[in-house]
Amino acid sequence: MHVVVIGAGVMGCATAWRLAQVGVRVTVLERALPGAEASSAAAGILGAQTENDAPGPLLELCLASRALWPQFADELRVASGVDVHLLQLGLLELCTTPEEIALRHQRAQWMTARGLRAQWLDADAARALEPALGPAVLGALLLPDDGQVEPPLLARALALAAGRAGAEVLTGQTVQRVAVADGRVNGVQTDQAWLAADAVVIAAGAWTDLVPDLVPRRTAIRPLHGQLLLLHTGERLLHATLAGRHSGGRHGYIVPRADGRVLVGATTEAIGFDKRVTAGAMAWLLSLALEFVPQLADARVVDQWSGLRPQSADGLPLLGPHRAVEGLIFASGHHRNGILLTPVTAEVTVNAVLGLRQRLELTAFLP
Ligand SMILES: Cc1cc2nc3c(=O)[nH]c(=O)nc-3n(C[C@H](O)[C@H](O)[C@H](O)COP(=O)(O)OP(=O)(O)OC[C@H]3O[C@@H](n4cnc5c(N)ncnc54)[C@H](O)[C@@H]3O)c2cc1C
The missing domain is CATH 3.50.50.60 (FAD/NAD(P)-binding domain)
Structure with a gap:
């Protein structure tokens, strides 16, 4: 065959x-x-x-x-x-508004009913886990079993x-x-x-x-463009992956690697087979990163790139x-x-x- x-x-x-x-x-x-x-x-x-x-x-x-x-x-x-650097350190869905807190509680309910681990953390508990979280974060849903690879x-x-x-x-x-x-x-x-x-x-x-x-x-199947930004904090600042809605309304995430690199993503743009990296997208990714983790203001900017998700x-x-x-x-x-x-x-x-x-x-x- x-x-x-x-x-x-x-x-x-x-x-x-x-x-x-x-x-x-x-x-x-x-x-x-x-x-x-x-x-x-x-x-x-x-x-x-x-x-x-x-x-x-x-x-x-x-x-x-x-x-x-x-x-x-x-x-x-x-x-x-x-080694593909599998890390199983969990993910925090960050909340910055009362509406999001209500939504995360609903999510926790169906996940728990399905037998999955999902734990609500108030602001102090979230900060106890990730001390670098900024004041905009009012609480978080911890999903301990979501992980990452490179x-x-x-x-x-x-x-x-x-x-x-x-x-x-x-x-x-x-x-x-x-x-x-x-x-x-x-x-x-x-x-x-x-x-x-x-x-x-x-x-x-x-x-x-x-x-x-x-x-x-x-x-x-259509291409959905996504742009990403890579920062480096020197010493490791974060452990869990962070995801949430920026005050501008769009959703993004921050993925910390074990060596201090921090990936910030990602845009979702239906613009065909176009892979340009734009100043506007980088500005948005930086504002998301600094809203959730203000200390990232001191991080070095290392790289930026984009790719096309195969969206059905x-x-x-x-x-x-x-x-x-x-x-x-x-x-x-x-x-x-x-x-x-x-x-x-x-x-x-x-x-x-x-x-x-x-x-x-x-x-x-x-x-
Ligand atoms: C910005 C961004 C962030 C993402 N983040 C995540 C994430 O955090 N977690 C996650 O699980 N997924 C994530 N994804 C999604 C993930 O990357 C894709 O779903 C996955 O890589 C798709 O793999 P693939 O092999 O189908 O496609 P591709 O990696 O695109 O491979 C398809 C290959 O086919 C080749 N090809 C196409 N046409 C032909 C042809 N006619 N002849 C020969 N070769 C051809 C192309 O050159 C290409 O190399 C992300 C994607 C993007 C763009």
């Missing part, structure tokens, strides 16, 4: 790694370099709880993936030699692990056509070669809808086999949660390719 994977982001490389591990011949085709797009740009929050507004299929998928992360990170370190390390580790397990990762190859005959895929045409394939995995992220000749699917129209990823075309499998549309969802996506995509029974309920995600 020969499987062709289109795209060497975290979805393509994780799937290729897992397929190669079980002896499947797999070729990954990447237009640029592994991890060149969203997968290296992400903040890396494993926000299974914070990213969900209500119980439902996406929450369950996110929880299943979060549970896989510790073992996945360990296995990946052994396979690639790269996406650029993850992208590198997965590409290395895939290659070492025997997958072929071809860079600088743009897929121009997915060939379908008699209701099943039989190969792909790149700008350089024809590759015959028994199965094709679509892991092209925000560019999924640009892969020519792809059959219609449940939802369109209904907010759910496309996972599994296409209903009408045999051998065509989707692993795309993970929007804001692709880093979190990497381990579970690799699992369900491998099962779909090999025709194995899925342990998870995936109906809502079928392409």
Whole structure:
């Protein structure tokens, strides 16, 4: 069996790694370099709880993936030699208004009813946990089980692990056509070669809808631009990830790495395939950072970048086999949660390719 994977982001490389591990011949085709797009740009929050507004299929998928992360990170370190810096230090949803406090209490209720840990902290308790929080913070919902990894390390580790397990990762190859005959895929045409394939995995992220000749699917995938800013505080100032609504009304987050780097994100801009980093976005990210943590005023500005989230129209990823075309499998549309969802996506995509029974309920995600 020969499987062709289109795209060497975290979805393509994780799937290729897992397929190669079980002896499947797999070729990954990447237009640029592994991890060149969203997968290296992400903040890396494993926000299974914070990213969900209500119980439902996406929450369950996110929880299943979060549970896989510790073992996945360990296995990946052994396979690639790269540590992806998994930190499980929790996340604080910060409140700056009475309305937000009421909302967080509601969130705590449904999370607790689902059996998840979520604890309300008043202002003093929040500050006891994170002394650098500013006076604007009136309280916080602590989600102790949401964590983080470092996406650029993850992208590198997965590409290395895939290659070492025997997958072929071809860079600088743009897929121009997915060939379908008699209701099943039989190969792909790149700008350089024809590759015959028994199965094709679509892991092209925000560019999924640009892969020519792809059959219609449940939802369109559109790029949603996000800009990020990286600061460095020297000594570590924060431990938990912070998320909340800035007084200007927009939502953002602050992700502290263990070595004193602090990532501030992120904008959400529907502006097509445009990755410019703008002065206005940087001004907003800085004002969010200083409102929540005033001491960040002394931090060094280290870097800034942006990426394109693969956003589906209904907010759910496309996972599994296409209903009408045999051998065509989707692993795309993970929007804001692709880093979190990497381990579970690799699992369900491998099962779909090999025709194995899925342990998870995936109906809502079928392409
Ligand atoms: C600013 C920002 C912050 C984020 N923060 C988080 C976070 O905190 N937590 C989280 O879980 N997720 C986060 N995400 C989301 C996460 O980054 C994505 O969901 C995930 O990386 C998607 O992975 P992918 O492999 O599908 O896509 P990508 O990494 O974009 O990979 C797709 C690859 O396909 C290639 N490709 C496309 N078309 C073709 C073609 N025709 N032929 C060959 N190759 C092709 C591209 O070059 C690209 O390398 C964030 C994203 C952004 C942009």
